[in-house]
Amino acid sequence: MSQAIYxxxxxxxxxxxxxxxxxxxxxxxxxxxxxxxxxxxxxxxxFPEYFSHNWDSAWDCLTDSEVTQLTMDLxxxxxxxxxxxxxxxxxxxxxxxxxxxxxxxVIVPHIDDAQTTLSH
Numbered sequence: 757m758s759q760a761i762y763x764x765x766x767x768x769x770x771x772x773x774x775x776x777x778x779x780x781x782x783x784x785x786x787x788x789x790x791x792x793x794x795x796x797x798x799x800x801x802x803f804p805e806y807f808s809h810n811w812d813s814a815w816d817c818l819t820d821s822e823v824t825q826l827t828m829d830l831x832x833x834x835x836x837x838x839x840x841x842x843x844x845x846x847x848x849x850x851x852x853x854x855x856x857x858x859x860x861x862v863i864v865p866h867i868d869d870a871q872t873t874l875s876h
Contacts, residue, residue: 760849760853763862767866771863779825781827787835788833790843801817801826803821823857
């Protein structure tokens, strides 16, 4: 069964075979918030100049794009704005339900590391 978002632990034995080779990487840094998500998604997916750096525009540009698979590595993130990340995930899920694309593979850190990241 196909789904919009897959979570893969960085130490998973199937890590190398879990993410499609053609998946486009959405770069992330130490802080993951709305600004970073929108800017990095726009860059990775080569959004047009009229992209207006808001959630609605991200959905429009993403669904108009040819992008079918994305990956995001959260292992180096120190601070996640969970409200913004949940909104980002809802855009991916809604686009997938409506258009069958994109799918997102999220690489997550070890459980102890993840708890530290989310507690900030």
